[in-house]
Amino acid sequence: MKKIILVLLLVICIIFPLSAQSRGIVIPNLNGYVTLKCDFHIHTVFSDGNVWPTVRIEEAYREGLDAIAITDHIDWHPHSKDINGSHNRSYEVAEPTAKSRGMILVKGCEITRNMPPGHFNAIFLTDVDKLDKPGYMDIFRAAQAQNAFIFWNHPHWERQQPDTTLWWPEHTKLLEQGIMQGIEVVNGTYSPEAHQWCLEKKLTMFGNTDTHEPMQVFTSGNHRTMTLVFARNKTSEAIYEALKERRTAVYYNQYVIGEEIYLKELFENAVDISVTKTGNTARITFKNKSDLVFNLRETSHDKRLTYFRNYTLYPYVIRSQSTQTITVRLNDGIESGDVNFVIENFLVEPSTGMKYTVKI
Ligand SMILES: [Zn+2]
Ligand SMILES: [Zn+2]
Missing domain, CATH: 2.60.40.3090 (Immunoglobulin-like)
Structure with a gap:
């Protein structure tokens, strides 16, 4: 019987070698760092998304991602008639699935304000409920008290900045106070302005999906927008350290966007x-x-x-x-x-x- 099972397994491996290898996109590591594929901006039914949190983990696992953050809006809950409770709940629901899949789940939320300052994500939080405050500066302070990593979302979003992508005095203040630590260079589309600001002001570059609907199934060669994190190892702590040190690049529609020092190594290790x-x-x-x-x-x-x-x-x-x-x-x-x-x-x-x- 054991022999039959072994033979069957062998046959399966021969017939489906590609499917066995197809989970995930092969992107090389850098010298001394592992390249982690991450998406730090994802919604679920716990805010205005249409997907249950555990499904977010399965989608990301299927695409070979290493880490995600579920970042439901603290201040926008269109499904509240059916789903309510703590702001930590989407994380708590997804966490066991993340663990069983060997994925890192980062606790986060989206802070949703008109421009300025617009929308921000706070990730690596310990208790999202403590951020449920009316004034945005009070929210940022509460996030800082938890050593969160805070970044500006989609500065080029047409609904908030219809004709030009502007940097406001409020953003200078958030930068000077050490609150804003990064910007989404890609969210839906690429923002050259955000790219320039990250280089000039030494901010961390992000590329995230901001997905609200179920993820599409990607055919070979296609991929979701993601943040590549060059981390010392595959742990939550190492991701946090890499974000602080700005060791990221954005992978978007076959483009890689980032600092030359990392992109050069990526090319040399890939080819x-x-x-x-x-x-x-x-x-x-x-x-x-x-x-x-x-x-x-x-x-x-x-x-x-x-x-x-x-x-x-x-x-x-x-x-x-x-x-x-x-x-x-x-x-x-x-x-x-x-x-x-x-x-x-x-x-x-x-x-x-x-x-x-x-x-x-
Ligand atoms: Zn937003
Ligand atoms: Zn969002």
């Missing part, structure tokens, strides 16, 4: 690059070991080198195309040079790709 030379021809082999896509475009370079104009490194899941060799011609007798290009979907400044050079 093996090797160069071979024969005569006046060099061949660069790019082996993409990740599920990230890299859109390369040539930039200014020594005109005696001829190489690609645009080039896409496809993700590892498209196996036949994950290793690519490109040819570089060395003209007029030169023996070496710099192949300069920009990775257009790796944004290191607002709407600006990351420069990279392969020496041949």
Whole structure:
């Protein structure tokens, strides 16, 4: 009987090897840090969402996320006729499922005010009920008393800032008082203004879904917007420390947005690059070991080198195309040079790709 079960298991593994490996997107770790896939802005029926908290865990587990925060509005409860009680309840309901799935669930909430200052999330709270106060500064103080991490949500939301994304004096005050520690650079869409503010004012970059409805099922190569956290290990404490140290990037619609120091390592750990030379021809082999896509475009370079104009490194899941060799011609007798290009979907400044050079 044991033998039959073993044979059956073997057959299942042979027939369904992809499904066994398909949970989660392969994104490399950095040197000394694990890359955790996180979504810190999620709603449930405990505010204006239409999904039960445990389902939020199952959705995130299915997509291979490591951590989520359920951030129901403290001040908006359209389902209160059927669902009421403590503001901690959505966390408490979801927590056992998170534990059984090996996922980190962060306790949080959304603070919902007109602009200024707009909406904010407070995460790593211990008791959300203590934030149920009328004045927003009192709420922020109560969150600070719990050592929460507080960030500005969707500054570019058209309902609040219809034509321009503005930074208000209230935001300067929140920054100066150490209340605002990050901004959503992506929530629905990308905000170049939020990206610029994070760089200038040394704030942590976030990309979250702010999902209210059930999550769609993503086909291979597609993904939810997420915050990549470069943490010392996969624990809640390590995520908190990484957020404080601004070690994050945003993964949105095949774009990665963040500080160059992290994006460069991400590229180098995702792609093996090797160069071979024969005569006046060099061949660069790019082996993409990740599920990230890299859109390369040539930039200014020594005109005696001829190489690609645009080039896409496809993700590892498209196996036949994950290793690519490109040819570089060395003209007029030169023996070496710099192949300069920009990775257009790796944004290191607002709407600006990351420069990279392969020496041949
Ligand atoms: Zn909001
Ligand atoms: Zn929200």
